[in-house]
Amino acid sequence: MKKATIFLFQILVAGILCLNVQCKRMTGNDSDNDGYLSVHDCNDADGAIHAGATEICDGFDNDCDSLIDEQGNSLHFDGIDDGIFFSNKFLFHNPGDATLEFWFKCNPKHHTAILWTRPDDTDANRFNIYLDPGGSLGVGYRDEDGIAHDIAGPLVVAGSIRTVPNTWNHLAIVRKGNSAYKIYMNGLLAATGYDSSPNLPTAVGWKIGERSGSMYNGYIDEIRFWNIARTQAEILASMSVHINPENESALVGYYTFDQGAGNGENTGLDSLIDLSSNHTNGVMKNFALTGSTSNWVSPTPVSCFVTFRSHTGSDSLGQQFAVSNPSYGMLYLKHEFKPDEDAQLRITDIDGKEVYNRSLKNPDGSFQSEIEISRLKPGAYTVVLCNDYYASTERLVIPE
Numbered sequence: 001m002k003k004a005t006i007f008l009f010q011i012l013v014a015g016i017l018c019l020n021v022q023c024k025r026m027t028g029n030d031s032d033n034d035g036y037l038s039v040h041d042c043n044d045a046d047g048a049i050h051a052g053a054t055e056i057c058d059g060f061d062n063d064c065d066s067l068i069d070e071q072g073n074s075l076h077f078d079g080i081d082d083g084i085f086f087s088n089k090f091l092f093h094n095p096g097d098a099t100l101e102f103w104f105k106c107n108p109k110h111h112t113a114i115l116w117t118r119p120d121d122t123d124a125n126r127f128n129i130y131l132d133p134g135g136s137l138g139v140g141y142r143d144e145d146g147i148a149h150d151i152a153g154p155l156v157v158a159g160s161i162r163t164v165p166n167t168w169n170h171l172a173i174v175r176k177g178n179s180a181y182k183i184y185m186n187g188l189l190a191a192t193g194y195d196s197s198p199n200l201p202t203a204v205g206w207k208i209g210e211r212s213g214s215m216y217n218g219y220i221d222e223i224r225f226w227n228i229a230r231t232q233a234e235i236l237a238s239m240s241v242h243i244n245p246e247n248e249s250a251l252v253g254y255y256t257f258d259q260g261a262g263n264g265e266n267t268g269l270d271s272l273i274d275l276s277s278n279h280t281n282g283v284m285k286n287f288a289l290t291g292s293t294s295n296w297v298s299p300t301p302v303s304c305f306v307t308f309r310s311h312t313g314s315d316s317l318g319q320q321f322a323v324s325n326p327s328y329g330m331l332y333l334k335h336e337f338k339p340d341e342d343a344q345l346r347i348t349d350i351d352g353k354e355v356y357n358r359s360l361k362n363p364d365g366s367f368q369s370e371i372e373i374s375r376l377k378p379g380a381y382t383v384v385l386c387n388d389y390y391a392s393t394e395r396l397v398i399p400e
Contacts, residue, residue: 029044030044031044031045032044032045032046032047033047034047034048034049034050035050036050036051040064041064042061042064043060043061043064046060048062048244048246049061049062049063049064050063050064051063051064051065072242072256072257072258072300072302073221073257073258073259073260073262073296073297073298073300074103074105074219074220074221074257074296074297074298074299074300074301075219075220075221075257075272075287075295075296075297076218076219076292076293076294076295076297077208077209077215077216077217077218077219077220077294078217078287078288078293078294079215079216079217079218080215080217080286081210081215081285081286082209082210082215082216082284082285082286082287082294083207083208083209083210083215083284083285083286084207084208084209084210084272084282084283084284084285085119085205085206085207085210085282085283085285086205086206086207086208086280086282086283087204087205087280088204088205088206088278088280089202089203089204089205089206090115090117090127090201090203090206091225091227091252091253092117092127092141092173092175092200093117093127093200093201093202093203094200095178095200096177096178096227097175097176097177097227097228097229098174098175098225098226098227098228098229099172099173099174099175099224099225099226099228099229099230099235100171100172100173100223100224100225100226101170101171101172101173101222101223101224101226101230101235101239102170102171102220102221102222102223102224103168103169103170103171103219103220103221103222103300103301103302104163104168104169104171104218104219104220104221105166105167105168105169105218105219105299105301106131106135106165106166106216106217106218106219107135107165107166107217107218108131108132108133108134108135108165108217108218109133109217110133110214111130111131111132111133111213111214112130112131112132112214112215112216112217113128113129113130113207113209113210113211113214113215113216114129114130114131114208114209114216114220115127115128115129115206115207115208116128116206116207116210116211116214117141117201117203117206117207118201118203118205118206118207119203119204119205119206119207121211121212121213123142123146124142124143124144124145124146125142125143125144125146125201125202125203126141126142126201126203126206127139127140127141127201128140128141128142129171129173130153130214131163132154134165135162135163135164135165136153136154136160136161136162136163137153137161137162137163137171137185138150138152138153138154138161139151139152139153139161139173139181139183139193140152140153141200141201142201143199143200143201144199144201144202145199147199149195149197149198149199150193151181151183151193151195152181152183152190152191152192152193153191160191161183161185161190161191162185163185168219168221168301169185169186170184170185170186170187170239170240170301171183171184171185172184172187172230172235172239174229174230174235175229176229178195178198178200179194179195179196179198180192180193180194181193181194181195184232184235186239187232187235187236187239187380188232189232208220208223208272208282210285219297219299220257221256221257221300221301221302222255222256222257222300222301222302223253223254223255223257224243224251224253224254224255225251225252225253225254225276226248226250226251226252227250227252228250233379236350236379236380237378237379237380240301240302241302242256242302245275245276245277251276252276252277252278253274253276253278253280254274254275254276255272255273255274255275255282256273256275256302257272257296257300258300259272259273259296260289260295260296261296262296262297262298263291263292263295263296263297263298264290264295264296265289265290266289266290266295266296267289267290268289269289269296270283270284270285270287270289271283271284272284339365342359342361343359343360343361343367343385343386344357344358344359344360344384344385344386345357345358345359345360345371345383345384345385346383346384346386347373347376347381347382347383347384347396348381348382348384349379349380349381349382350379350380350381355376355381356371356373356376380396381396382396383396
């Protein structure tokens with residue numbers, strides 16, 4: 001048996017001095033060369049898996065927190081003084097193809113700026129993505145001379161975009177060239193706009209949720225910037241699931257909002273991290289970072305699971321059902337059906353074509369919990385789960 005080695009330290013004002021020993025770095029393996037020793041790496045054979053990695057929907061514990069494909073967080077803004085500030089130029093200020101996507105949940109009582117794309121409140125040389133009372137959404141910009149270029153929304157009669165208050169809404173703004181815009185709400189085309197005389201803003205710096213008199217009160221999650229004009233199919237395929245930034249060359253900004261402990265004590269976690277290769281982090285100001293408001297919080301529309309809830313009636317167990325958004329060919333059902341009932345699963349594609357319809361009940365009376373769907377192509381599907389008590393409909397997204 002080896003004798004324990006005793007290390008003596010003398011604490012000095014200037015620091016710590018090691019006496020009579022050789023100070024060494026922590027030892028351990030790093031077989032996958034990802035910069036994390038095996039003591040902090042639950043899979044030292046895969047460089048994409050380590051403590052602090054991005055959790056993606058692939059059936060593995062990417063961030064080594066002992067949870068697989070878990071939900072992340074979103075961020076709540078209190079509508080008083082919360083805001084996030086960036087020092088770079090907003091993507092849509094640059095000419096060329098561009099796409100912006102994000103989720104929001106809000107019940108606006110006044111004109112509310114979600115994204116304001118200059119560092120101060122001057123109403124010129126900026127884009128404004130905003131909500132009006134009742135949830136009408138608008139997109140537009142003013143050039144350096146203060147001339148308005150309204151793309152879609154309340155100021156464009158043909159382009160009014162309605163959102164659902166107090167419900168998660170997904171917005172995608174797609175620009176082709178400098179003039180042609182498409183606005184998608186929850187994956188569906190909501191408006192088109194054409195800027196006949198483009199004169200894009202040039203201001204550097206932008207903000208989330210912060211403009212004096214138009215502060216944002218609500219939740220935001222999963223902001224993505226792309227330097228391409230994404231298609232509707234591409235938006236639908238990934239809007240509800242986490243993506244791997246290492247596999248997306250056109251992704252120039254990616255903010256998952258999955259930091260901290262949801263609704264917990266998060267003092268000091270005041271940077272919004274950009275997981276794209278640009279690493280353009282945002283500076284959070286005035287957030288309480290504790291509790292269920294003005295903080296990193298647990299409700300989020302983006303995860304690896306779609307949750308089925310009873311829309312009509314309820315079963316005697318009051319249960320919920322969850323189905324994984326797979327990238328690995330299997331659809332996993334979490335359920336607790338009663339032995340004397342039946343359960344049916346039906347899947348249709350975006351055009352309403354039925355691609356799956358069968359009972360989940362096995363001959364021995366048990367119920368299937370894994371459905372093989374590797375033959376389904378990437379895209380958005382409608383899934384109906386029903387038993388003797390109710391039917392529930394939710395969206396399933398199979399990513400690229």
